[in-house]
Each structure stands twice: as structure tokens, then as C-alpha cells.
Amino acid sequence: MAGITGKDLIEAGWFEGPDIGLVLQKAREYEARGVTDVDYLIKLLRRDVPQVKAKIAPREQPVAFSEAIESTCQDDFLNIGNVRRFMRELLHSPVIERGAVMPDACPAGQAKATIPVGGAIAVRNAIVPSAHSADICCSMYATFFTSDKTVTPMLDDLMASTRFGMGGRKEDAWVPHPVLDEEVWDNVFLQGLQRHAAMHMADQGDGNHFAYIGRLTVTDDFLQHLRDAGHTEHADALREKNECFVLVTHHGSRGLGAHVYARGQKAALAHMKRIAEGFPDAAAWLDFNTQEGKEYWDALQYVSRWTLANHQSIHARFVEKSGAQPLTAFGNEHNFVWKRGDLFMHGKGATPAWKDNAGRPLLGLIPLNMAAPILVVLGKDNEEHLSFAPHGAGRNHSRTAITRPFKDDAGEIDAKKLAASMAESTAGLDIRWFYGKADISETPIGYKPAAQVKAQIERFNLAHVVAEIQPLGCIMAGDSGPPPWMRRKLELTPKQLRAIEHRADRRKERTRLKHAGDETADE
Secondary structure: OOOOOHHHHHHOOOOOOOOHHHHHHHHHHHHOOOOOOHHHHHHHHHHOOOOOOOOOOOOOOOOOEOOOOOOOOOHHHHHHHHHHHHHHHOOOOOOOEEEEEEEEEOOOOOOOOOOOOOEEEEOOEOOHHHOOOOOOOEEOOOOOEEEOOOOHHHHHHHHOOOOOOOOOHHHHOOOOHHHOOOOOOOOOOOOOOOHHHHHHOOOOOOOOOOEEEEEEEHHHHHHHHHHHHHHHHHHHHHHHOOEEEEEEEEEEEEEEHHHHHHHHHHHHHHHHHHEOOOOOOOOOEEOOOHHHHHHHHHHHHHHHHHHHHHHHHHHHHHHHOOOEEEEEEEEEEEEEEEEOOOOOEEOOOOOOOOOOOOOOOEEEEEEOOOOOEEEEEEOOOOHHHHHHEEEEOOOOOOOHHHHHHEOOOOEEEEEEEEHHHHHHHOOOOOOEEEEOOOOOHOOHHHHOHHHHHHHHHHHHHEEEEEEEEEEEEEOOOOOOOOOOOHHHHHOOHHHHHHHHHHHHHHHHHHHHHOOOOOOOOOO
């Protein structure tokens, strides 16, 4: 006969939450002694483990978080102050044990308790969807290769191998991959998302996602660091080369991950409504020991596999088109949740820098901006900072604020001044914008100084920089214009716009009358 379940206890009045495990443990003790009648067992449990009447409330004081960041200017000072505020708001959660802030930290939104970029938290037996964000599994991947081509034709081949921008590939351009055929689609968080998984394969999106080609000088020190860390497969693949090219891509899980996140956050909010009160939405969690929690975890693992496949598809298409000779490859995630024991390590723009299951320091890639080297690092497993490193350079200003110095007295962008600044910051590089128009917020102007972030990685002992991939060229989405829904509106004639507004007004009036009880509202 099956034993009593957590669902039975919830129906009997216990709140779903971490403490329900204690009730189940007591129930198993009675069952081992021969008590199998559910009603009698619940009676005994109510005597021994009283039902919790009060819902879970925030801690009075936030738990501690470390800061692997320091201020070098007034902008840093203001930025770090905002980061601290958001971290403290989040760390009132009772499931979070510690936090950490990386050198690239900056606010990721204005909603209360929103984990900042460069933020990391250690959570016991729970997953906080907002702490990995909608861009689940945003990650890096690098292929080291040789080629007889120069950077310009290589960038041409890369432009034809990837895709940027909103939406996804048209059906006749879908890219097949075995990960699309996995039998995962009965998972409640993945149901109905096969089309999103298919249309976004070999698709990078927009924002700060990029495809970058650089050059690596293969030194004896670099190879020795790889060998000493246990990454002999990479050292062996590169040992006969003095230098090589490297393709590095940066993107997340696209529409697939966005839908999984939205479902996970909705489930977390419903869970909180049952068990807790007084928490901001960004702090909502799912208990891992529930069916929903386990299914969400499984969905995250699929998203991780899909995102890796997406990187590899782009790289394989480039290798085939360009005739490049691949040598070795590796990558890392930086927007995700990783399980270490019963702690779930959440990183929002934070690169894992601990040791893998074989005891090897993790290899990581930390980009700084399109005109700066990409750092190849080995994790230092510094527990003081939750064993994370930064994921990039971060920003001190919003995308809007970045453009202010380039506006004239009328508030219009000074195109010449802007072009001169961008040209100076990317001199000597082949910079491509997939949609033809530059996005100033994604040029080096938009980010913290690369040297500052690298220095703080070393200052706080987060990772060991063992090599630098020097930039040759980069592709980003650029400015693709208004989103499709705005574009359609802009294409309408004044007469069509007036007709749409008139119909909207009529709908509002019918709704008002209906709520007022007017019998003519539905005529």
C-alpha cells in the first residue's frame, strides 16, 4: 500500500513548503510501525506536528552578500548603491542563504527585489525563476580553428551562418538538430513549445548577443595551465599551433526560454500565494521538493541542452561554409541555476568559477566588449563570492542614458559625432550590424572599461585569466527599427488609424454599459 503523500498533507491543512518534509518524515516513522490508515495517521500527525497556521513571511533582516566589486568613479558609486538596494530587497527571502555581487554588477530592472546583472544567490531546495531571468541559459561558446581566409570573408561566412533580430527563422529555413526530437514535450513547462524550439535554432536574437571572430596566441604557459587544471584534451588539440582563430558566440534560449520562464514565474507566484505573504514578485520561488519544482528543474535542463545545441549549430554551419578546420571547443552558461548538493546556485550574468565533478577548475569565457579581448579563465572556486566570476563588463548607465552625450540642443542624435566616437572605439576591426544600422548601446561606449573589470577579477581572486582572444571582427543585431507590432501601426494610413481608434472606443463603451447593467450593451 502506498504511503501518505505531500498532496495528502496539503489537503489535510498543512501549507506546502520546506516544513512539509518534516511532517512526511514523521509519517514514515508511523508507517514503519504499522500505522497505515490515512485518517488515523493524519490525526497522529496533527498531534505531533501541528499545522502551521501562519504563512511564510520575509526575514526581518536580509542575509549577507559579498561584494567582488569596487568603485573607481562617481558613476560606479551610484551604480553600486543601486545594486546593493536590489540585493538587500531580494535577500529577505528565507530560502536564500547567501548572495554575491560580481565586478560587472548593474541593475537589471526597477521592480523591487530584481536580482542585478552580476548577482548570484545560493538557495536551499528552491528555484527562484526571476534570479535566472527570462533569457534562460544565456551563454558563451568558442570554437578554436585554423583557416586560410582573412577576417573579411570569414565574417561574410558567419553572417550567412547565423541570424539576429526579433522573431525566428521562417519554416523553410529551419535548422534540424537531434535535440528537437527529444521526448520532453509532456513536461508542463515545455508543452506546445516545439515550434519555438525549431524556429529559433541557429538564431541569436538581439541586444548584447554577438558572433565574434578573434585570434589566440597559443603560448606554452597557456597549454601548461590547461594541463595543470586537467583540461588535457584542449591542450593536446592546440599544442602544435602557434596561433589560431576563435569563433565565439553569445546568446540565450530565445523564445523557448522566454516561454519556459514565463510559465515558471507564473507557477512560482501561485505557489507563493498558497504558502507565503509579503514577498515581491521577483522573490517568488518554487520548492524543489514539489512535483512542479522538479518539472521546472527538468525543463531548465532541456533548455540548457537546447541552447548548447543552438551554439553548436551556428558553429557547424560556419565551419561547413568557410572550410575552417576546427581544433577544439568549449563554453559556459551565465544565466542559469546549477545544483550543488541541496543548494541551487543562481547566477544572473555570473559565470560559474568552481570545480567540475572531476575536480577540474571550470573553463570560462568572459567577453568585455566588441573591441576588447575575450578572457579565457579558469575558476578559482572562491567560496567567499559563491565561486562565481563576472559574465562581462556590465554598464554604469541605461541604454537611453548612453545616447545623451550625442544629442544636440533639440534632443536629436548628432549622427556625425556618434559615428566618429564609434569609429574611434572600434578602429581596425570589422564590425557588422545584421540590420545595417549601428546600436550605440552595444559599442564599447556602452560598457564599463574592460581593464577595470579584468583588474577586479584578479583583485577579488575570482578566476585566473590564462589567455586572451584578441578581436578581429564582430556581428551584432544592431538597430532593426520598431518591433513588428509598432511597424504595422506606422504603416497604416490616417484613415485606418481613425477606424481602429473608433472601434476601440465602441468596445470600451459597450464594456462600460455592460458593467453598469444596461440591457442595450449587447445589442
